[in-house]
Structure formats: structure tokens, C-alpha cells
Amino acid sequence: xxxxxxxxxxxxxxxxxxxxxxxxxxxxxxxxxxxxxxxxxxxxxxxxxxxxxxxxxxxxxxxxxxxxxxxxxxxxxxxxxxxxxxxxxxxxxxxxxxxxxxxxxxxxxxxxxxxxxxxxxxxxxxxxxxxxxxxxxxxxxxxxxxxxxxxxxxxxxxxxxxxxxxxxxxxxxxxxxxxxxxxxxxxxxxxxxxxxxxxxxxxxxxxxxxxxxxxxxxxxxxxxxxxxxxxxxxxxxxxxxxxxxxxxxxxxxxxxxxxxxxxxxxxxxxxxxxxxxxxxxxxxxxxxxxxxxxxxxxxxxxxxxxxxxxxxxxxxxxxxxxxxxxxxxxxxxxxxxxxxxxxxxxxxxxxxxxxxxxxxxxxxxxxxxxxxxxxxxxxxxxxxxxxxxxxxxxxxxxxxxxxx
Ligand code: HEM
Numbered sequence: 538x539x540x541x542x543x544x545x546x547x548x549x550x551x552x553x554x555x556x557x558x559x560x561x562x563x564x565x566x567x568x569x570x571x572x573x574x575x576x577x578x579x580x581x582x583x584x585x586x587x588x589x590x591x592x593x594x595x596x597x598x599x600x601x602x603x604x605x606x607x608x609x610x611x612x613x614x615x616x617x618x619x620x621x622x623x624x625x626x627x628x629x630x631x632x633x634x635x636x637x638x639x640x641x642x643x644x645x646x647x648x649x650x651x652x653x654x655x656x657x658x659x660x661x662x663x664x665x666x667x668x669x670x671x672x673x674x675x676x677x678x679x680x681x682x683x684x685x686x687x688x689x690x691x692x693x694x695x696x697x698x699x700x701x702x703x704x705x706x707x708x709x710x711x712x713x714x715x716x717x718x719x720x721x722x723x724x725x726x727x728x729x730x731x732x733x734x735x736x737x738x739x740x741x742x743x744x745x746x747x748x749x750x751x752x753x754x755x756x757x758x759x760x761x762x763x764x765x766x767x768x769x770x771x772x773x774x775x776x777x778x779x780x781x782x783x784x785x786x787x788x789x790x791x792x793x794x795x796x797x798x799x800x801x802x803x804x805x806x807x808x809x810x811x812x813x814x815x816x817x818x819x820x821x822x823x824x825x826x827x828x829x830x831x832x833x834x835x836x837x838x839x840x841x842x843x844x845x846x847x848x849x850x851x852x853x854x855x856x857x858x859x860x861x862x863x864x865x866x867x868x869x870x871x872x873x874x875x876x877x878x879x880x881x882x883x884x885x886x887x888x889x890x891x892x893x894x895x896x897x898x899x900x901x902x903x904x905x906x907x908x909x910x911x912x913x914x915x916x917x918x919x920x921x922x923x924x925x926x927x928x929x930x931x932x933x934x935x936x937x938x939x940x941x
């Protein structure tokens with residue numbers, strides 16, 4: 538007989554009838570005391586879901602983001618196999634973490650992103666022009682959602698956009714839980730080798746881009762190593778396109794399945810209202826559905842539960858964003874929800890997403906334009922036939938055929 542007190546397997550699968558909703562068994566945990574779960578490698582970390590607990594853990598430096606520490610709950614076998622080799626700021630603790638973040642943040646400040654706004658608008662307009670010229674049906678994933686953040690991050694980083702198929706394929710392999718570790722490691726190596734060669738190109742002929750600046754300011758001056766530059770660039774390349782691409786695709790699907798909310802998006806929203814609407818999509822869709830991972834370095838009490846030093850935690854930002862205490866009627870997509878900006882989709886604390894403002898801006902321009910220019914947008918296939926990226930570390934949909 539099954540032991541009812543044994544930790545549940547994590548992650549549970551979504552209900553195929555509502556693939557846009559996180560699993561009910563996780564949302565229910567918001568009303569229960571903290572519990573442990575069992576993950577792929579047999580490790581049993583604590584599952585943190587309530588908004589207040591999630592915020593507390595992500596802001597508490599007694600929890601480490603370093604996967605080399607015993608007890609750290611790795612997301613997938615592939616992530617586990619590459620521990621130590623792919624170190625970057627995402628997996629570093631202060632003070633090392635701050636030193637690396639400092640090298641990157643200036644390309645992602647509000648001022649810098651605002652300067653890019655006209656170019657992003659131009660890009661979005663061009664993609665929609667192409668969709669119209671080609672005629673329906675179009676695939677929102679390949680024709681719209683992937684090119685926007687990919688082109689933008691290639692431009693910022695100084696990576697040739699022509700190589701996008703190579704990034705997309707290798708990123709998908711790295712970020713899947715159903716691929717053998719050897720394949721994921723080979724894909725990660727391919728991306729690293731590619732960026733390593735690009736460092737030589739930038740060194741010989743520096744341009745006005747992030748990779749050139751890393752080479753000139755940090756590598757040549759001996760402030761960092763070549764390996765660190767490669768890993769920083771790889772993090773920015775992957776984080777910069779995969780999450781936003783999936784958000785644009787699933788955000789479009791969310792609006793296609795909520796015509797009343799699509800009407801809000803088509804209406805004349807002020808900039809502030811558009812920002813709020815986009816944050817509600819971040820909250821409701823929440824693509825980073827496998828949680829932030831940490832390990833306690835000291836005994837810490839969270840939500841009345843003692844977590845011992847060396848115990849891992851899975852911090853479910855996506856479930857915190859369904860916490861009824863903070864977001865009443867949280868299953869409802871409401872683009873006018875007044876506190877949507879407090880959502881946890883970008884994490885919190887030292888590791889809060891560096892690209893949050895960039896992504897927000899891309900989403901504002903993408904949605905603000907798409908629904909105005911193609912007001913009759915509709916799904917071109919039955920909803921039940923869509924294939925979701927359940928296996929992805931980042932949630933998404935493989936393709937999204939639409940017509941208008
Ligand atoms: C839909 C869009 C995005 C979502 C939902 C998202 C989500 C997140 C989350 C939840 C974290 C926290 C990781 C942790 O606490 O362990 C994070 C970190 C990070 N994100 Fe994003 N992200 C998005 C877009 C971007 C973009 C466009 C970039 C561009 C470079 C980016 C770069 C990063 C980096 C470098 C980190 C690591 C920050 C650190 O460890 O200090 N992200 N992101």
C-alpha cells in the first residue's frame with residue numbers, strides 16, 4: 538500500500554484539461570503547512586509556495602544559490618551533471634554574485650532599455666508586416682514570439698542573429714528535463730564553444746556591444762577569466778530569449794482564450810495600464826514553473842517550520858502568484874488587477890531577474906501592437922491539439938497557429 542505520509546513526487550503534471558493552470562495539488566499547498574516533496578534524484582527538499590514564505594526565502598542570505606553545496610536540489614539530471622562547469626551569477630552567492638552582476642547590469646537599466654524602445658517597436662512592426670504579407674495562418678511562436686527577444690538579445694550581446702536556429706535548438710536541449718544528461722551537456726558545450734570563438738572576434742575587432750565590453754573592460758584588464766565571460770554570455774543569451782519568447786507565446790494564448798481580456802488589450806490603454814496588463818500576464822502565465830532552487834546554510838524557520846542547514850528548498854514563485862491572500866480570485870486573468878506588479882514572476886532578492894525591465898518592455902510593445910494591428914486574431918487549430926512544453930524548465934507551447 539502506498540505510504541500517504543511519503544513526500545509527493547515533484548513536479549506533478551498539469552491537468553491536461555487546463556494546461557495553463559499550475560497543478561492543483563501545488564496551489565492547494567498555499568493553505569497547508571510546509572511539506573517536503575521528492576524529486577527526480579530522490580532528494581526531498583521543502584516546497585515553498587506561499588507568497589510571504591517565497592519572498593522571505595529569496596531575500597534571506599542564509600539560503601544559498603550555489604548547486605555545489607550538498608543538499609542543493611537540482612532541477613534536472615542535466616543541470617546536476619554540469620554543476621561546477623557552468624558557474625555564473627545565477628549560481629553564485631554574494632560577494633562573487635554581485636561582482637558578476639555589476640559587469641552586466643548597465644546594459645539592462647531602465648535608461649538603456651528605453652533607448653532601445655524605438656528599435657523594438659520597429660522590429661515588432663516588421664514581424665507583423667511579414668505575417669500579414671505571408672497571410673494566415675501564422676505561427677505566433679516562430680513568426681513572432683521567438684524572433685523578438687532573440688533579435689534584441691543578439692543585438693545587446695553582439696551575437697549574429699543568423700545563428701538563431703543554433704541557439705534555439707541547443708537552448709531547448711539544455712532546458713529540457715526529458716533529455717539525457719549527455720545530450721544536454723553536449724548542447725551546453727556547443728553554445729560555450731561558439732561564444733568562446735566569438736570572444737576572439739570581439740577581441741580583434743571590438744564593437745559597441747556587451748560581449749565586446751566584457752572583453753575590453755573585464756577580460757583584458759584581468760578582472761575576470763575567459764571562462765567567466767563565456768558563462769556570463771551564455772546565461773544572458775539563454776535567459777534573454779527563452780523566457781520572454783515563451784511568455785509572448787503563452788500570453789497571446791491566454792488572451793485568445795479570454796476574449797474579454799483581449800478586448801482590454803485592444804482598448805486605448807495608458808502606458809501605466811499597459812504595464813499593469815503585462816504584469817498580470819507575467820503573474821498568470823508564469824513560465825518559470827519549476828521553481829527557484831536554494832539550500833539552507835544555517836537552520837532557518839520559514840512559515841513556522843524549521844529548515845535545517847543542508848536541506849534544500851524549491852521556491853515556487855509561480856504558486857506564490859496564485860496565493861489568494863495577495864491575489865484574490867487568483868485563477869482569474871484580470872488585466873486591470875491593481876497589484877499585479879507585486880507578482881513574483883521575476884523572483885526577488887539578490888537574484889531578482891536582471892532582464893525584468895527589458896522583458897516587460899518587449900511584452901508591452903509586442904502585445905500593445907499585435908492586438909491593435911490584428912484585432913480579429915484567433916486560434917487556427919482546436920485548443921486541445923496544442924502541445925505544451927511540460928518537460929521544459931521554462932513552460933511554453935511548441936507552436937501556436939493563428940489566423941485573423
Ligand atoms: C519572461 C521573461 C523572464 C522571466 C519570467 C524571468 C525570470 C527570472 C527569474 C525568476 C529569475 C530569478 C532566478 C533565481 O532566483 O534563481 C531570473 C534571473 C535572471 N534573469 Fe530573467 N527572466 C526573464 C527574462 C530575462 C531576460 C530578457 C534576461 C536578459 C538578459 C534575463 C536575465 C536573467 C539573469 C542574468 C538572471 C540571473 C540574475 C541573478 O542571478 O542575479 N531574464 N529571471
